[in-house]
Amino acid sequence: MLTVISLLIFVAVSQVAISLGILLESQRSKSIAQRLFVLLSLVTLLWTVANTVLIYADTRANQFNLGYFNFANKAGFCLGASSLLVIFIFSLYYPAKQVVGLLQKIVIAFAAILIVLSPFDVASGNFVFIEGKAVYQSGIFSIVYALLALLVVGVVLFDSAYTIRHTKDRLLRQQVRTLLSGLCLTILYAVTFIIILPIVYSDSPTVYAIGYLAPYFYMGATVYSLVRQKLFDVRLIVARSVAYIMLLVTTAGAFAGLVIFVPTRLVGFSSPSTGQQLYYTFAAIVLAFAFQPIRKFFDRVTNNLFYQDAYDPQVFLDELNQVIVSNIEIDPLLSGCIETIESHLKVEFCWFEVKETSYSGRRLVGNNHKKLREEDRHEIRTISPDKHQRVIIADELEQADLRRVLTRNNIALIARLAPDTATSPSAAGFLILGPKKSGNIFNKQDIRVLEIITKELVVAIQNSLSFEEIQNFNIKLTEEVETATQHLRQTNERLRLLDQTKDDFISMASHQLRTPLTSVKGYLSMVLEGDAGKLNPKERKLLTQAFSSSQRMVYLIADLLNLSRLKTGKFIIEPSAVNLAEIIEGEVKQLIETAASRNLKLTYHKPKTFPTLLFDETKIRQVIMNFIDNAIHYTPGGGHIDVYLGETPHTVELTVVDDGIGVSRHEQVHLFTKFFRASNARQARPDGTGLGLYMAKKVIIAHGGSTLFKSQPSKGSTFGFTFPKSKLALPVTTHQPEPQPEIPQIKS
Numbered sequence: 106m107l108t109v110i111s112l113l114i115f116v117a118v119s120q121v122a123i124s125l126g127i128l129l130e131s132q133r134s135k136s137i138a139q140r141l142f143v144l145l146s147l148v149t150l151l152w153t154v155a156n157t158v159l160i161y162a163d164t165r166a167n168q169f170n171l172g173y174f175n176f177a178n179k180a181g182f183c184l185g186a187s188s189l190l191v192i193f194i195f196s197l198y199y200p201a202k203q204v205v206g207l208l209q210k211i212v213i214a215f216a217a218i219l220i221v222l223s224p225f226d227v228a229s230g231n232f233v234f235i236e237g238k239a240v241y242q243s244g245i246f247s248i249v250y251a252l253l254a255l256l257v258v259g260v261v262l263f264d265s266a267y268t269i270r271h272t273k274d275r276l277l278r279q280q281v282r283t284l285l286s287g288l289c290l291t292i293l294y295a296v297t298f299i300i301i302l303p304i305v306y307s308d309s310p311t312v313y314a315i316g317y318l319a320p321y322f323y324m325g326a327t328v329y330s331l332v333r334q335k336l337f338d339v340r341l342i343v344a345r346s347v348a349y350i351m352l353l354v355t356t357a358g359a360f361a362g363l364v365i366f367v368p369t370r371l372v373g374f375s376s377p378s379t380g381q382q383l384y385y386t387f388a389a390i391v392l393a394f395a396f397q398p399i400r401k402f403f404d405r406v407t408n409n410l411f412y413q414d415a416y417d418p419q420v421f422l423d424e425l426n427q428v429i430v431s432n433i434e435i436d437p438l439l440s441g442c443i444e445t446i447e448s449h450l451k452v453e454f455c456w457f458e459v460k461e462t463s464y465s466g467r468r469l470v471g472n473n474h475k476k477l478r479e480e481d482r483h484e485i486r487t488i489s490p491d492k493h494q495r496v497i498i499a500d501e502l503e504q505a506d507l508r509r510v511l512t513r514n515n516i517a518l519i520a521r522l523a524p525d526t527a528t529s530p531s532a533a534g535f536l537i538l539g540p541k542k543s544g545n546i547f548n549k550q551d552i553r554v555l556e557i558i559t560k561e562l563v564v565a566i567q568n569s570l571s572f573e574e575i576q577n578f579n580i581k582l583t584e585e586v587e588t589a590t591q592h593l594r595q596t597n598e599r600l601r602l603l604d605q606t607k608d609d610f611i612s613m614a615s616h617q618l619r620t621p622l623t624s625v626k627g628y629l630s631m632v633l634e635g636d637a638g639k640l641n642p643k644e645r646k647l648l649t650q651a652f653s654s655s656q657r658m659v660y661l662i663a664d665l666l667n668l669s670r671l672k673t674g675k676f677i678i679e680p681s682a683v684n685l686a687e688i689i690e691g692e693v694k695q696l697i698e699t700a701a702s703r704n705l706k707l708t709y710h711k712p713k714t715f716p717t718l719l720f721d722e723t724k725i726r727q728v729i730m731n732f733i734d735n736a737i738h739y740t741p742g743g744g745h746i747d748v749y750l751g752e753t754p755h756t757v758e759l760t761v762v763d764d765g766i767g768v769s770r771h772e773q774v775h776l777f778t779k780f781f782r783a784s785n786a787r788q789a790r791p792d793g794t795g796l797g798l799y800m801a802k803k804v805i806i807a808h809g810g811s812t813l814f815k816s817q818p819s820k821g822s823t824f825g826f827t828f829p830k831s832k833l834a835l836p837v838t839t840h841q842p843e844p845q846p847e848i849p850q851i852k853s
Contacts, residue, residue: 138199142327145191149320152184156317171239174232178241183223186250188320189257190216196261200280200330201272203264212260219253222246258292280330287326295319418554421449425558435459435569439470442562446538450551453515453539457522458482460534462570464577471537481510485519485535496520496555498547515539518547520559522566533566618662626655653699657734663727664796678807680719682835685757686711686750688722692729693748696737704742707733710749718757718833724804731797732761732824738790740765740821749825757833760813760825768816777802777812785818798824808833 158177193212197203222228230244265281272278298316428441439457446455456471484506497519499511511519520536536559541547547555629652631637633645640648693709700707736746740763747762768776768783775781780795787793802812809832816822 138195141191141195141198142324145188145195146324148184148188148191149324152181152188152320153317155181155184171232171234174239178232179224179229182229182247182250183220186216186219186223186253189253190220192323193257193261195327196264196284199327200284201268201277203268208260212256215256216253219250258288261288283326283330284323287323287329290326291319291323294322416449416451418550421445421554422557424449426561429561429565433569433572435468435566435573436470438565438569443471446536446558450538451542452517453542455539456537458535458537459566459570462574464574481514484510494521495523495559496552498552500546517541518555520555522559522563524560524563533563533570536562618658622655622658622662626652626659629655649698650702653696656695660727660730660734661794661796663723664794664800678721678724678804680721680808680833682717683720683722683725684715684717685720685725685759686715688720688726689729689748689750689759692726692733696730696733700737700746703737703740705737705740705744705746707737707746708748710747712750712752715750715752716757716830717835718828718830719835720808720833721804725808728801728804728826729759731801732759735797735824736761736763736765736822738793739763739786752830755831756827756829758813758825758827760823762821762823764821767818767820767822769818773814773816776814801826 155177159174159181190213193209193216197205197209203209219228225244227244228246228249230242230247232239232241234240262285265285268281269278295316298319302316425442425445428445429438432438432441439459443455443457446452454471456469459468459470461467499508499517499519502508502511511517516537517540518538520538522533522536524533536555629648632640633648633652690709690711693707697707733746733748740746744764749758749760749762751758766785766789769785772783776783777798779799781799782793782795805812805826805828808828810826810828813823813825813827
């Protein structure tokens with residue numbers, strides 16, 4: 106029995122020692138999970154001690170006051186609920202941080218309530234004497250502790266299963282499986298030795314003692330997982346843990362020898378009771394654990410008294426690194442570094458001198474530098490590079506001139522901010538330190554720390570200077586862009602005025618040309634109709650060509666006028682009731698002789714009947730003329746041009762089909778844009794303007810229709826339009842439209 110209890114105590118103490126080793130090694134990372142695990146180890150150790158005391162309740166109750174066992178019982182219940190709470194909180198942080206939802210908050214609140222209720226008999230029960238024997242009587246709510254254990258285990262299992270299922274991290278899944286294995290083994294072991302076997306062996310204390318080892322399976326699995334995760338140096342943990350175990354064993358053994366063995370065996374004092382022996386052993390363990398924190402406390406007190414400038418180099422470097430990674434701008438970076446250096450090295454003053462850049466001159470950041478004369482700063486810059494070392498201490502200088510300058514300005518140390526002192530005489534700047542406030546000199550530890558931080562500061566300062574240069578370049582670039590934009594705006598304004606002048610000229614010229622051209626066209630038409638006498642074939646041919654040219658000129662002027670109206674917002678559709686079939690026939694008659702002169706066959710497929718619709722007659726004539734005229738000019742001799750007009754119940758459609766030169770595929774997308782002409786069209790007709798199709802599309806869209814176009818190079822093209830009848834239908838009540846002047850017809 107005593108062997109089992111000793112083993113139980115040894116396992117618990119060893120577990121705590123290992124946990125303390127982990128905590129001590131991981132102080133730099135300050136992991137919450139590792140600190141929770143150490144807390145779990147301490148709570149479990151105390152729970153083990155309390156339950157070990159209760160093993161003797163039925164055999165030793167008559168030797169001790171029953172209150173000791175009741176105290177141990179209540180402590181066991183309280184520590185048990187506490188260990189369950191710590192296990193649950195630990196599972197929320199390790200191996201992966203979990204989301205704390207409503208269920209998790211309920212479990213934590215439930216455990217906290219049981220911890221508060223543990224000192225009361227209704228929760229933990231108590232021991233009473235019945236017929237001279239200590240008997241445990243459970244409380245009304247004792248079973249609730251078992252429910253808490255089941256709830257904690259269930260939620261942890263659920264969270265672990267969820268993590269395994271949804272994470273893609275192989276290492277994380279392995280860690281979760283390791284902890285699940287330890288937890289399941291703990292549950293199986295506890296059920297076997299604390300519930301099942303005590304029933305078989307009639308509440309044997311030895312079985313209970315063995316059962317109290319159950320929590321250490323889970324804790325051992327956690328230690329194994331932490332080691333496999335490689336968050337720390339395993340050898341260091343083993344060394345620290347072995348040291349703690351040896352300290353505990355040695356302290357407990359020495360204390361037992363001095364308090365128990367020597368008085369009873371050598372001096373002859375009476376042997377202490379078993380309870381006293383257990384108390385002495387427990388006191389030795391407590392003293393062993395308290396020894397290290399007490400030593401550190403007094404070390405800190407004595408350092409404050411006798412070593413006022415003492416500091417922790419690792420803490421110093423950590424804080425300085427935090428400042429470096431938190432600042433990219435040069436001034437906040439250097440100011441934060443100065444504050445950190447002054448607080449740890451406890452110097453009278455600290456300042457930086459940083460080299461000049463293309464955007465700024467040499468700058469000084471810190472305090473006390475204003476007292477330094479410019480000639481002294483120049484002498485420091487010119488002499489100190491001759492010293493091929495990072496840290497230069499004034500008292501150790503052999504150069505009398507530099508030492509005199511430093512002493513005159515109360516400078517104790519210069520640290521060169523150079524990437525490599527052996528190969529780079531130039532530096533990014535200097536770190537200047539005054540003497541320590543305590544009056545002590547800079548020791549070897551100070552020099553080593555300053556050599557480390559100067560290497561880090563070189564990179565940080567160069568990065569900050571590069572960032573500052575990029576910022577200044579961006580500012581300069583923005584200014585240049587704004588200047589160029591302003592110049593571009595002025596140029597655009599001048600171009601706009603020129604464009605407006607051009608439009609005004611085109612509009613004025615078009616209006617001035619239209620009237621005489623109309624007269625010329627009218628007189629030519631009268632002559633061709635025989636009003637001036639009979640014409641011979643040669644005269645008719647020449648006058649016909651002149652009439653066609655004047656007709657094209659009239660349409661060109663109309664295009665220019667419409668273009669001008671589009672820019673000024675005066676392009677207006679003036680619909681009237683017209684028969685589109687008759688309009689097309691008239692345009693075809695005017696162009697049929699032109700087509701024949703080019704050896705082309707122009708055919709109009711006129712429908713037998715066609716409805717009267719609302720069109721702007723002048724503009725729609727211009728569209729039809731453009732489509733047919735283009736087909737005539739871009740179809741080689743011997744070709745055919747067919748004009749089709751048709752209707753459906755809802756639409757009307759015109760198509761002009763030719764077998765001419767066509768339009769290349771890559772140029773078709775630009776065909777209806779202003780002033781655009783295909784490359785083969787420019788060769789076939791150099792005098793074109795590129796306005797015909799552009800204005801045709803504008804007119805068609807203004808009527809509510811859409812253009813039709815398809816083409817294959819060297820095989821011909823199809824141009825046309827389609828209109829919905831609903832947009833062109835005559836109103837129910839209409840006035841008789843005024844008669845339109847007839848266009849002079851050319852007799853065939």
